[in-house]
């Protein structure tokens with residue numbers, strides 16, 4: 001097969017994954033919407049009615065992950081390199097890391113309830129990627145030709161996936177917290193974990209990826225030393241990576257040493273996560289500096 | 297001065313020091329450093345893109361002057377940015393060093409005494425089976441540090457958490473030291489050389505050079521680099537570069553036997569602590585300028601600066617030896633195309649169908665005015681334009697006062713030469729920082745106590761996890777199970 005054939009196959013992989021995630025989206029939506037209809041005088045709940053639908057959602061998520069993985073690998077094969085050369089490729093790999101983080105959480109922490117927001121976020125990412133960001137498969141520009149590309153970018157993308165997941169959980173925390181402090185949880189949210197569990201889960205995800213993110217920044221610095229002759233130059237991308245790092249460090253400190261919990265910690269986590277997204281979107285698309293590999 | 301005011305000063309100094317080295321201050325300083333870094337990503341920075349800064353000054357002179365007073369164009373070397381990070385640095389040292397000594401003292405120490413009231417602890421349970429000896433065996437098997445006093449055992453695990461934590465914070469100090477050392481004792485410079493030319497590492501060979509503040513000797517490693525060949529490969533459909541390969545002959549020191557080397561974007565040359573990077577490339581058209589009588593007044597390769605991805609390049613040719621002086625503003629187009637909107641431009645970065653466009657000026661070049669001049673720009677304030685011409689390869693244009701011939705071209709490369717003696721410390725700091733982080737974030741720190749009831753009616757077991765990390769409950773359950781046999 002030629003390199004364009006592989007690129008086409010990769011695109012089909014993306015489309016198929018999007019179909020699967022759409023099914024997962026509907027399955028999870030049904031699960032959430034109808035899960036607690038059998039309410040008897042608001043005391044007894046039946047959660048089993050939509051279990052089937054939730055199971056379908058999970059299967060579709062895993063299948064979608066596999067198709068997406070294949071698409072990302074084929075994209076790399078078509079260009080004979082790691083598939084991280086422009087913003088389209090960062091986005092599909094980012095979506096892959098995000099779904100991967102969700103499936104990991106599914107297995108480790110039973111977070112199926114996150115299925116709906118995860119499906120929405122992945123569909124939005126892939127949709128933007130294939131329509132706005134799409135670029136034909138092409139070789140790398142010389143500055144990107146380095147082993148450090150594989151190391152630095154994969155660490156950054158995985159961190160991004162987990163940061164995004166932590167943000168989803170922190171946002172869920174804040175929404176449920178608002179309900180609980182006013183009218184009580186609505187029916188669809190009864191099945192979701194307690195605020196305490198959400199709070200702990202957010203912390204654990206952040207504590208888990210913070211070293212990886214630190215590593216991603218350091219690998220970037222080592223690469224910058226090899227490519228540009230300085231390991232740190234306050235380029236906008238570097239500056240925002242640093243800001244993200246500081247924000248998450250502040251989050252960890254606020255929890256561990258000052259004892260912040262709950263609402264304040266969740267807001268800080270959302271803030272830290274948005275600095276990451278800002279870096280990705282703003283600096284890639286509108287920013288200047290040397291990290292302008294978006295291909296836009 | 298009376299003793300009491302002296303005491304006052306001393307105690308307020310101590311108070312200040314305690315405030316500065318408190319966790320809260322460090323956190324605020326850390327966040328402040330993050331915020332302080334933001335403007336540098338919004339406004340153009342002199343250290344990165346001086347041209348953009350001067351453009352900003354042209355477009356918004358008033359705002360620019362105001363922003364400049366706030367150091368918005370030199371954020372990362374501004375007094376306020378330095379102030380934040382120096383304070384953070386001091387705060388970090390002031391708080392981490394005492395903790396380190398504290399921690400070192402604790403290496404051989406036994407865990408603290410078993411508290412009297414165990415049922416206040418987070419996890420508390422009782423058992424009537426088993427003995428303290430069984431508990432001790434279990435603790436030893438699981439590598440707890442233990443202290444046994446008659447009717448109780450106090451056990452502790454997770455010493456590595458604080459070790460990792462301190463290692464991390466000490467590594468941050470090492471990184472800051474490395475950064476400081478590099479900026480004080482390093483050097484950095486740029487030199488553009490045409491392929492075929494030799495670069496000798498002395499200050500006058502550089503286009504731009506800056507030395508660290510404490511770099512007193514200002515001697516450079518005496519090497520030389522001759523660029524023998526440069527090959528750029530481009531993607532045929534998009535015109536995007538796919539490879540740059542510079543072949544050089546190096547001699548270290550100058551005059552010794554030359555060795556051939558290849559430099560690529562991600563693989564610099566190394567001369568002990570100095571590295572040489574391939575940073576940018578472009579074209580220098582080869583021109584000959586003759587006066588009316590046909591005498592050669594200027595001949596050579598003139599470095600032009602690329603303006604776009606297809607290497608449409610502009611530059612200036614200055615011929616002071618003519619009467620009146622002659623200057624040419626030129627544009628070199630490697631693969632020529634023209635439309636009404638953009639005029640002449642290049643459609644591909646390789647030289648396939650080159651043109652040299654010149655506008656010809658006569659008058660005073662202003663070279664003797666004493667003001668420093670860019671070699672890439674012509675100061676036309678005292679000059680008059682007398683013509684405009686698009687030259688094909690080997691074509692000669694006669695402009696009355698003389699003639700210009702477009703003889704050919706040669707590629708040029710921009711070498712960036714950097715000496716940074718501090719970076720090894722920064723790298724070591726970074727590696728230790730990650731190790732420390734992993735140790736600290738993935739070690740659980742907890743204490744477990746086992747105590748016989750005074751009336752021998754049973755054994756109490758209790759535990760406390762630092763930072764309420766989970767897992768202690770199941771650990772205690774497994775200890776109790778073991779004791780129950």
Ligand code: HEM
Nearest residue numbers: 246249252253256257318319322326387388391457461736
């Ligand atoms: C004066 C300055 C600082 C002090 C006194 C300080 C103190 C501490 C303390 C007490 C802990 C808690 C460790 C534990 O209880 O297990 C900690 C953890 C930590 N510190 Fe700092 N710190 C300082 C500055 C910084 C800076 C500048 C950073 C980097 C951005 C940083 C990053 C961290 C991280 C990532 C942790 C781990 C959090 C955790 O244990 O979950 N610290 N620090």
